[in-house]
Amino acid sequence: MPHSYPALSAEQKKELSDIALRIVAPGKGILAADESVGSMAKRLSQIGVENTEENRRLYRQILFSADDRVKKCIGGVIFFHETLYQKDDNGVPFVRTIQDKGIVVGIKVDKGVVPLAGTDGETTTQGLDGLSERCAQYKKDGADFAKWRCVMKISERTPSALAILENANVLARYASICQQNGIVPIVEPEILPDGDHDLRRCQYITEKVLAAVYKALSDHHVYLEGTLLKPNMVTPGHACPIKYSPEEIAMATITALRRTVPPAVPGVTFLSGGQSEEEASLNLNAINRCPLPRPWALTFSYGRALQASALNAWRGQRDNAGVATEEFVKRAEVNGLAAQGKYEGSGEDGGAAAQSLYIANHAY
Amino acid sequence: MAHRFPALTADQKKELSEIAQRIVANGKGILAADESVGTMGNRLQRIKVENTEENRRQFREILFTVDNSINQSIGGVILFHETLYQKDSQGKLFRDILKEKGIVVGIKLDQGGAPLAGTNKETTIQGLDGLSERCAQYKKDGVDFGKWRAVLRIGDQCPSSLAIQENANALARYASICQQNGLVPIVEPEVLPDGDHDLEHCQYVSEKVLAAVYKALNDHHVYLEGTLLKPNMVTAGHACNKKYTPQQVALATVTALHRTVPAAVPGICFLSGGMSEEDATLNLNAINCCPLPKPWKLSFSYGRALQASALAAWGGKAANKKATQEAFLKRALANCQAAQGKYVHMGSSGAAATQSLFTASYTY
Numbered sequence: 174m175p176h177s178y179p180a181l182s183a184e185q186k187k188e189l190s191d192i193a194l195r196i197v198a199p200g201k202g203i204l205a206a207d208e209s210v211g212s213m214a215k216r217l218s219q220i221g222v223e224n225t226e227e228n229r230r231l232y233r234q235i236l237f238s239a240d241d242r243v244k245k246c247i248g249g250v251i252f253f254h255e256t257l258y259q260k261d262d263n264g265v266p267f268v269r270t271i272q273d274k275g276i277v278v279g280i281k282v283d284k285g286v287v288p289l290a291g292t293d294g295e296t297t298t299q300g301l302d303g304l305s306e307r308c309a310q311y312k313k314d315g316a317d318f319a320k321w322r323c324v325m326k327i328s329e330r331t332p333s334a335l336a337i338l339e340n341a342n343v344l345a346r347y348a349s350i351c352q353q354n355g356i357v358p359i360v361e362p363e364i365l366p367d368g369d370h371d372l373r374r375c376q377y378i379t380e381k382v383l384a385a386v387y388k389a390l391s392d393h394h395v396y397l398e399g400t401l402l403k404p405n406m407v408t409p410g411h412a413c414p415i416k417y418s419p420e421e422i423a424m425a426t427i428t429a430l431r432r433t434v435p436p437a438v439p440g441v442t443f444l445s446g447g448q449s450e451e452e453a454s455l456n457l458n459a460i461n462r463c464p465l466p467r468p469w470a471l472t473f474s475y476g477r478a479l480q481a482s483a484l485n486a487w488r489g490q491r492d493n494a495g496v497a498t499e500e501f502v503k504r505a506e507v508n509g510l511a512a513q514g515k516y517e518g519s520g521e522d523g524g525a526a527a528q529s530l531y532i533a534n535h536a537y
Numbered sequence: 538m539a540h541r542f543p544a545l546t547a548d549q550k551k552e553l554s555e556i557a558q559r560i561v562a563n564g565k566g567i568l569a570a571d572e573s574v575g576t577m578g579n580r581l582q583r584i585k586v587e588n589t590e591e592n593r594r595q596f597r598e599i600l601f602t603v604d605n606s607i608n609q610s611i612g613g614v615i616l617f618h619e620t621l622y623q624k625d626s627q628g629k630l631f632r633d634i635l636k637e638k639g640i641v642v643g644i645k646l647d648q649g650g651a652p653l654a655g656t657n658k659e660t661t662i663q664g665l666d667g668l669s670e671r672c673a674q675y676k677k678d679g680v681d682f683g684k685w686r687a688v689l690r691i692g693d694q695c696p697s698s699l700a701i702q703e704n705a706n707a708l709a710r711y712a713s714i715c716q717q718n719g720l721v722p723i724v725e726p727e728v729l730p731d732g733d734h735d736l737e738h739c740q741y742v743s744e745k746v747l748a749a750v751y752k753a754l755n756d757h758h759v760y761l762e763g764t765l766l767k768p769n770m771v772t773a774g775h776a777c778n779k780k781y782t783p784q785q786v787a788l789a790t791v792t793a794l795h796r797t798v799p800a801a802v803p804g805i806c807f808l809s810g811g812m813s814e815e816d817a818t819l820n821l822n823a824i825n826c827c828p829l830p831k832p833w834k835l836s837f838s839y840g841r842a843l844q845a846s847a848l849a850a851w852g853g854k855a856a857n858k859k860a861t862q863e864a865f866l867k868r869a870l871a872n873c874q875a876a877q878g879k880y881v882h883m884g885s886s887g888a889a890a891t892q893s894l895f896t897a898s899y900t901y
Contacts, residue, residue, distance in 0.1 A: 177737065177738060177741035177742075373541070374541060377541040378541075380755065381755070384751070384752055384755035384756075385752075387748070387751075387752075388748055388749075388751075388752040391744065391745065391748035391796075391797070392748075397796050398796075428801075431799060431800045431801040432755070432761050432762075432799050432801040433755070433799055434799065434800075435795060435796050435797055435798065435799060436795050436798075436799075436800055436830060436832050437792075437795040437796040466800065466832060467800065467832075468800050468830050468832040
């Protein structure tokens with residue numbers, strides 16, 4: 174412990190920190206387009222489209238051919254491995270199209286969840302083997318950030334101490350390896366919304382998980398200024414009978430983050446989990462309007478919440494491509510506004526009504 | 538882990554959080570007047586005054602009966618046990634004099650160091666036994682915050698993991714017990730300046746220590762909004778050959794805090810260690826001028842750095858009361874300005890000269 178063996182040089186730190194800041198520049202967030210082949214199968218089957226490599230390419234093309242309007246609201250795109258090497262109809266690599274828009278290219282690097290024996294169905298995430306070599310190659314191929322998703326769930330006896338410790342540790346190892354290769358790690362400790370627990374319980378557990386994650390990152394000498402966090406918002410479980418407003422979700426979420434995420438972290442890019450497109454935008458907006466002071470950017474890293482309408486509009490038909498792209502651009506712009514607390518909602522009660530729902534001295 | 542058993546009610550949280558904010562409001566800081574009998578002996582010996590209870594009482598009386606305007610720069614005073622029950626020459630309790638000035642009264646709670654066997658002369662801190670009952674009594678007797686000083690040193694194999702872990706844990710237990718009794722715990726993990734290590738090494742060690750402290754506080758369910766931190770500034774060791782400017786000290790200090798102290802902590806009140814009065818003020822000022830974002834108040838909890846001149850002016854003679862009070866007021870005011878980044882060092886060319894010393898992209 175007493176000796177410091179610097180993990181990164183000053184130049185390496187600067188590069189990482191610059192990349193992170195570019196991704197979460199004011200009004201910008203991340204398009205999570207890194208669905209695995211298996212996940213894409215689910216999405217495509219919902220719109221009656223066959224899960225072929227070509228269809229996946231055509232679909233991503235719809236997203237990536239969005240015009241310059243996305244430049245001001247999308248700071249980064251997360252790719253799946255296959256997509257990183259695909260090209261559009263004109264033979265232009267997707268990576269280049271995205272980079273030319275000034276958007277940072279990212280890559281999913283984990284290899285899925287595996288069970289933790291002796292637990293109640295809990296998991297850790299694999300992917301550390303050969304990760305350094307893979308990162309080095311991805312960096313050469315245009316990626317400047319990566320993403321690794323760990324998953325925990327709330328129930329009577331979970332998340333267990335082991336699940337928290339193990340997932341925090343594996344996230345820290347991944348983050349350390351990424352940084353060694355000039356890649357900004359997005360750290361994603363997702364706590365699933367499944368269950369009937371209330372808002373407070375989710376907040377409590379989120380605080381415990383995040384405290385463990387940041388202790389592990391410190392232990393592994395990770396440079397926080399060159400990382401991003403991708404957490405769940407603090408929400409009640411899907412089966413919870415109590416309904417909460419976006420303002421309550423915002424308060425609980427920011428309180429949890431204020432207690433655990435050091436100010437050195439440049440940005441928090443929320444996952445959308447099972448939220449609808451509109452819900453995800455309203456919640457992000459409430460988060461950015463919340464009166465609690467916060468030292469990090471609070472923005473989005475959305476998959477479904479950016480793509481649901483676009484997928485639906487496309488339904489596999491080339492003729493629908495333009496309309497589908499437009500749906501995506503619309504959601505991207507809405508979330509860009511939400512990331513600044515400027516989204517007025519899709520026609521329902523606007524800001525004034527929402528503001529009054531903040532309870533001044535609510536103790537979380 | 539899955540179940541949450543709230544440690545504090547909403548009202549308890551509100552009370553603690555309000556006390557903490559009051560202490561560090563508007564540039565105010567803390568007078569650490571909690572020197573033990575032995576330590577006062579050292580101070581008094583230097584001005585050739587006998588270490589009697591009466592002499593200790595007289596000196597503290599002079600400080601506490603200073604003009605009411607002291608409450609613009611001093612938000613809290615830490616007392617030693619004996620002092621809490623002493624009175625001025627009119628028979629008025631010191632604690633009442635302070636409270637009438639609107640100053641929050643605090644008490645030193647630890648009972649000194651104890652060796653950690655098997656380490657290179659490292660220590661932990663005693664004082665947990667019966668602490669809850671002591672806190673309850675102090676609360677009844679007008680005290681609203683506590684202080685507990687853990688000590689770590691940089692040296693061969695030091696601080697060891699055990700020393701860090703053990704001191705962090707003891708601090709967290711103390712903090713938890715304080716809050717149960719309505720006292721705001723000041724958490725003090727002092728990394729001593731003894732040694733010849735450089736600034737970077739102190740920063741590295743401070744980051745590791747603070748990460749461990751905040752993990753322990755989280756594990757022990759401590760309510761961060763109702764605590765204050767009293768850390769060392771990040772400085773080179775006393776015997777280090779290299780000299781550093783206040784701006785370098787400031788950048789290293791704020792960077793370390795940035796990476797470890799959650800935004801929920803309302804205030805950070807630095808200890809002065811062995812610094813001269815002027816250095817303690819200059820460093821605090823540079824810290825508050827540092828361009829990094831600072832979501833907590835950055836103030837002072839000074840002992841020697843507030844009292845050295847006052848002690849010298851007093852010399853044990855009642856006739857010197859006015860000069861003593863003036864010396865004390867001067868330092869208090871200087872530090873209050875420094876806590877707002879507004880201190881103008883006599884003889885310097887002001888803000889412009891100091892600003893230029895910040896190197897824009899310095900990577901720590």
